[in-house]
């Protein structure tokens with residue numbers, strides 16, 4: 116996967132939080148109305164990720180017709196949202212809240228509607244409040260050479276205090 120994103124070479128190793136879900140368990144949505152992971156979001160992606168070992172997570176996404184961009188293929192912005200959320204859920208395994216400040220997507224192949232994608236996300240490391248993560252999307256059930264990713268992403272997230280960060284906007288959120 117080609118990328119122009121530069122990952123610093125002096126990152127601290129990511130540490131899994133103490134009170135987070137075990138490997139093999141579903142990472143809970145951080146907000147039921149979240150467009151990415153919220154089960155109650157009316158038009159959302161309803162993305163779900165499973166915790167892996169360390170600070171890694173995997174998930175699947177069926178590319179539904181409502182995700183169409185170019186004729187018969189996924190919209191690039193939808194795929195960007197999928198990557199943003201899959202990395203965001205993955206880094207919750209560190210037991211902290213962080214928000215995206217940089218999202219970098221590499222679109223390697225068109226992704227047809229009806230495709231089932233496997234998502235692999237992992238935190239690469241941290242530097243002070245910065246958290247670097249990456250993710251890939253691979254076609255499930257395809258005979259594409261050795262499961263080569265069709266797209267990849269890097270994200271830079273910044274750790275925030277959730278009460279301070281979301282306090283001013285919390286009342287604007289959709290009510291369930």
Ligand SMILES: CCCCCCCCCCCC(=O)SCCNC(=O)CCNC(=O)[C@H](O)C(C)(C)COP(=O)(O)OP(=O)(O)OC[C@H]1O[C@@H](n2cnc3c(N)ncnc32)[C@H](O)[C@@H]1OP(=O)(O)O
Nearest residue numbers: 145199200203204212213214215216217243244245273277
């Ligand atoms: C309830 C559960 C919810 C859980 C929520 C989980 C969500 C998961 C999935 C969805 C994720 C999203 O889409 S989040 C939505 C989209 N993102 C946002 O709305 C974020 C908007 N941005 C911000 O609010 C602000 O930039 C902050 C709070 C993130 C940072 O501002 P700040 O607190 O003033 O901190 P600041 O000093 O600027 O930056 C901290 C460090 O990060 C670096 N830094 C900051 N921005 C950048 C940048 N663009 N590129 C490089 N580096 C950067 C700085 O150099 C600094 O490094 P150094 O000095 O340490 O070296």
